[in-house]
Amino acid sequence: MSRKPTSFDIAQLAGVSQPTVSRALSGSPTVSEQTRKRIEAIAQQLNYTVDKNASSLRKRETNTLALLFYEDPTPDQTGINPFFLSMLGSVVRTCSLRRYDLLISMQHMASNWHVEFEESRKADGIILLGHGDFEPYRAKLDQLMEQGTHFVRWGHVNERSLGTVIGCDNFRGGYDATQHLIAHGSRRIAFLGHANEHYPEFFDRYRGYCEAQRSAGIKVVHARQADAIITEQSGHDAVNALMAGGVKFDAIFAASDMIAIGAMRALSEHGLDVPNDIAIVGFDDLPAASMTRPPLTTIQQDFSKAGEMLVDALIRQIRNEDANTAALPARLIVRKSCGAH
């Protein structure tokens, strides 16, 4: 027999009907222990597996989640954002533990991903990973809500968030990072990263940065902020922009580790030493952060926990249970780049 065995084949061999096979293998209590054993033995021997397409079609659920990386309006050419890549591992792992399959896709804003997945019944819900808060994106979220599609996203957490959001306490992270720099003597701290509402997560970090300075009685100097997105090159350019503008600073709080790494490269090119000339603190705690020289002090986002929460929130939503928006704590990881001992 070259054909893949079906529940009918098992049924015939076991001398029962197809429905009984289905019931036996799905653990229904209405089938006697004896016949169940017999059916299971035969199924195992034939290497039988349930056809997931037929099963999904009938049950109207796929036991599959979709993970969607949506690109920035200013996309990073090199591939998937390292931050989300770090989260991927724990999402994959959690899905596996929860016995869900995981479908992955990467799409532009322009595409119809909001229709593709749940609508075409390939997944029961969607996890959205992306940056930014732009109109076309919000419109898609609205449509997802309206369709009743199950989805969760990683992002900026606030009261008005659309749908279920898991994020981290960006304000607190920014506050702690900045306070740490202040505690170790820095007074003129630059901020590298966009600081406007189109980048809500960066903006929260920026607000934390401002607040920490105010609390310490330090005046916030707007010129010390330089725009940067989450790429190494962007961090490099931001430092150059500040220096070209004649801005003086003795420390940097970078809104992401990638930016910090680029900044360190630029500082090195200018002959400046980290942390002696310039102290620096990053954000994210990417794997790369511990491998720089000097190792980067940073704010840790707990990727492992984040992936788990995203998956679990989505599953709860699928089951029509409450799935609450939540912010994870941000934790300062002290290494060498900040000059603390």
Next chain:
Amino acid sequence: MSRKPTSFDIAQLAGVSQPTVSRALSGSPTVSEQTRKRIEAIAQQLNYTVDKNASSLRKRETNTLALLFYEDPTPDQTGINPFFLSMLGSVVRTCSLRRYDLLISMQHMASNWHVEFEESRKADGIILLGHGDFEPYRAKLDQLMEQGTHFVRWGHVNERSLGTVIGCDNFRGGYDATQHLIAHGSRRIAFLGHANEHYPEFFDRYRGYCEAQRSAGIKVVHARQADAIITEQSGHDAVNALMAGGVKFDAIFAASDMIAIGAMRALSEHGLDVPNDIAIVGFDDLPAASMTRPPLTTIQQDFSKAGEMLVDALIRQIRNEDANTAALPARLIVRKSCGAH
């Protein structure tokens, strides 16, 4: 209407039969241009999408590929191997271009992944990403072959390879890296990485390392090889092991960038300067390689091309076309860690 629209709904509205809708939307030439337009308009208006489960069930193909990370017998605790993570981006992208969906999973050797995917008809084929060449793994590959499952894997390319394999020219990479170090004056070059047939890719790099020395009339000293797997810690430990053993060396060829990065950390702890005291060359060209201080000279594996080739080879196999095993070229990327100008 709250229900998801079906082809019957479209048919009714268009005044045709369901099969006509199916044919119209799949571009069959047997339906007139006029009715096709009408059907398409209605479908669009209702936000109709084909139910992929029903479609797959009927067509007996899913238009989905599965990507499987299988873990090492000595798994990296921190998540997915950064090397494979780098490949993921291009696999995702290529799948998207080829209009295939991508299912991702991460499994232990012990699980039944070899049955799960194609057998349960969730995917048409499997891409395997993992390291090593151990018995339980080979047994699974045998079984996949026997089942007639479509699969390709990234790995060690040789004549006896089981199934379709895409890999890189590890021997040549090892040769070039070592030759480069020799050309810049190194004579006592250490090799960090396992050097036995259980790690066939590392072993090829090691053989290239040996051959380059022989070609240059340098005697290969076995004591200069230290075992290491693909983790930063492992590279760190390997250097310490060499130094604890009193082995002298003026350069390092690391079998992977992660190992090289760990080695640089260890060297730094011993007060040794890279490249002045010890020159070092890595392998892979991970994103992290360009961010170290000094930036790491390494052998580049073209991830982008690799992912593309894996996907395309698998698709060819699914279509019963020839899918040949192939090795990608390895290219030396000169940065600072080798001391070349």
Next chain:
DNA sequence: CAGAAACCCACATACGTATTCAGACATTCA
């Protein structure tokens, strides 16, 4: 103008599973 060809479409059915409903049989109780 008869017959062939071309064109378009509807009917019937299969893909493999899960579930509803009802029936068979055994067991218990009055």
Next chain:
DNA sequence: TGAATGTCTGAATACGTATGTGGGTTTCTG
């Protein structure tokens, strides 16, 4: 002993799509 209860299983059917087959109309050809 007959009815009631309970336990297990089978028959029928639905999920939504894709495709082989055949029928009806129109157009072309000799």
